[in-house]
Amino acid sequence: MVTVLHQLSAAGYLVATLATALGLALPDARLARLSVWTLFVSVAAHAAGIAGIQLVAATPSLTTLPAAVSLMAWLAIVFALALLRRGRLESLAGLVAPFAFAATLYAAFTLGGVSPAASSGDGRWPQLHVILASAGLSLLGVAGVAGVLFLAGNRQLKAKRRGSLRRPLPSLEALDRVNVAALALGFPLLTLGVIAGMVWSQALNGHVWDGGPHATWTGIAWVIYLALVLARFAMGWRGREAAACAAAGFAFLLFAVVGVEMIS
C-alpha cells in the first residue's frame, strides 16, 4: 500500500512536471492550473504514503534513507505549494516536482526492501534528526530551485529575449524573497537537525562526532551554508549571487547528505 501510494504520487509529480514544462512553452494558462491541481492531489497521496510507513512498520521509523528522502520531497512540495499564496510562483512549484518525482520513485522501489531491524533509529532523537534535517533540506532545496529559476529569468531579462518560453517565469523579486525565506527558515532547521543528530550519535556511540562520511560531508555542507547565510544576511548579497549560491549550495548538500549515503 505504501509502495502504491508512493507510485501514485510519483506519477502525479511527473504529470505536474510535464504540465509545467508545457505550460511555459505554450501560452495556455490551463496547463499551469493542471500542474498545481495535480500537485495538490499528489501531495495528499504522498502524505498518506508517509503515514503508511509509520503504520505498517513494526517500530515506526523515518530513519531509513528511502523514508527520509520521501519525507524531504513531501515537505518541499508542501512548502512550494504554500508559497503560491504569496504570488505568481506556479512554475516554481512545478519545477520542484521533478525532484519530488525522482525521490518518490526511489522510495517506491526501495521502501519494501528495508527491514526495520536494519535501522538503529529508534527513539526520539533519531526521528527528530530526520524530521528537522529533512525540513531544512527541503527548504534549502526549494531555495536552490528558486535560484536556478532566478538565474534563468535574469539571463532572459539581460539577454532581452524570452527564448522559447511563451509564459513569463516568476518575477525575480518573488524568487529572491523565496531565497530569503527558505534560507532564514531552512538553515536553522538544518542546524537543529545536525544538533539532534549529534545527540543521537552521543547516545549511540558515546561521542557527538562519529567521523563517518555522512557526518563529515554534512559538516562541510553546513559550514558552506553558514557562509551563505552570513553573505546573504550580514553582507547583503542578493539577486544573482545569492541565487547562484543557493543553487550550488543545494547541489552540494544533496550530494553530502543523500549522495554519500547512497554510495556508502
Added chain:
Amino acid sequence: MKILLAGMNHRTAPIEVRERFAVDDPAPWLAKLVAGGEVEEAVLLSTCNRVEVIATTRRLDAARHRLRSFFLRELGRGELLPDQLSSHAVLYEHVDTDAVRHLLRVASSIDSLVVGEPQILGQVKDAYRVAAESGASGPVLSRLFSTAFAAAKRVRSETRIAERPVSVARIAVDLARQIFETLADKRALLVGAGEMIEMALEALRSAGLEGAAVANRTPAHAAELARRFGASAHGLDELPGLVAGADVVLTCFAAERPLLDAPLFEEALRLRRRRSIFVIDIGVPRNVDPAVNRLDDVYLYDLDDLGAVAEANAEERRRETLRAEGIVQEEVDRFGGWLTALAAVPTIRRLRGRAEAVREAELARWAARAAPDEASRRAVEALTRAIVNKVLHGPVSRLRAHAEREEGLAYLQAARVLFALDDPAAPGAEADERDDPEDREPGGGSDEA
C-alpha cells in the same frame, strides 16, 4: 509625376546610425531640399525609429541622386557609416506605388517597431504639417497624406490591431512585472519628457506603481510634469540620489552623450542595498550608457531592446496585420487612380485650349465679316461656347474616367495624336504653360462649364 521615398528605419539601421541622421526641425532641411529643383514637393519624417523623405519629381534619376546625397552628405554630415554597413543596406528607396504603400503602412503603424502603436500617426501628421507650412508640400503630397491618414483611421477602426496595442508602455509594464513581484511599493524616476515615455509612466502608474519623481533641465518643466503625475520635481544635479531611490528609471532626454553612466548606477545600487533597478531609455541618442546593462541588478532596455521584445509578439498579431495590409492596398489603389488621372489633366487642358482657340478664331472672323450688333455678337458667343462644351463634355468625361485606370493612358495617347495636341505650333498649345497647382487636380479644374 513620380513619387519617390528614401530613408532608413529600425530594420535597416541600428540606433547608433539612426541617431546621427535624426532631425529636430525638418523645415530648414526641406527648404534646402526643394531649392535644388530636382524634387518638387517633399515631406521629411524624423522619429526615433525612422528618418524618411517622401518627394514628388518629374526627373526620377536626378531626384534619386539628390535624395541619396541629401541623406549621406547633408543629414549624415558626410560622416562615414560604420564599416559593416553599406549605404545601400541602410538606405531604402521606393518609387510610385511602392512609395505610396510604404507611407500608408508607416502611418497605419504596420511598419512600426511596435506594430499598432498609436504615436506614429501623430508624428506623420506633424511631419506633413511642417512641410505644408513651410511650403515644401504641394497638392500631390497633400492628397497622398490625406490618403495615408484615412488609411490609418480605417486600419484602427476596422482591425483589432489597436485593440491589443503592443506599445512601448505595455511592454514596459510587462517587463517590470518580470522583475518586480508587485509595483505597489515601487517608485519611478522620469528623466526628460516625451509622449512615449510619459505613456510608459502612466501605464506603470495604472499598474500600481506607488510614487514618482521627475527630473528635468529646466525646473519649470519639471514642476509642470510633476504636477501632471503627482510627482516631486527635481533638477538634473540631483540625479545620483534620485536614481538610488528609484526602482524604475525612465529616460527620454535630448542630450548628445549619455546622462547616466555605470559608476552612477553602481553607487545607486550600493545605496539601495542592491535592490533591482529597471531602466527604460528611449532617448535617441541614448541617455544611459549601454555598459550599465552589464551591472548585476540593473535591467536596461533601450528603444531597440523594446523593439526586439515587441518583435517576439509579432506572430500573435500577424492575422490582424494581414487585414490591415488589405486596407492599405485598397487605399494605395485609390490614390494610384487619382495619381494616374493626374496625367489626364494636361491632355484635357490642351484639348479644351485647342477647341477654345478655334472657337475664338472663327468668332473673330465672323465678326469681322458680318459686323454684328452687340446683342447678336453676344448670342453667337454663347451659342459657340455651348457647342464646344457640349461636344467636348463626353470625350473629356470619358478620358477622365478611363485615366483612373492604367489602360486609360492609351486613350490619352490617342487623344494627343488625333488632335495633334503635342504640336507646339498648333493654336491653344500655350494653355499648357500655365502652372496653377489647383488646376492640376482632377475635378478641380474649370472644364465643366
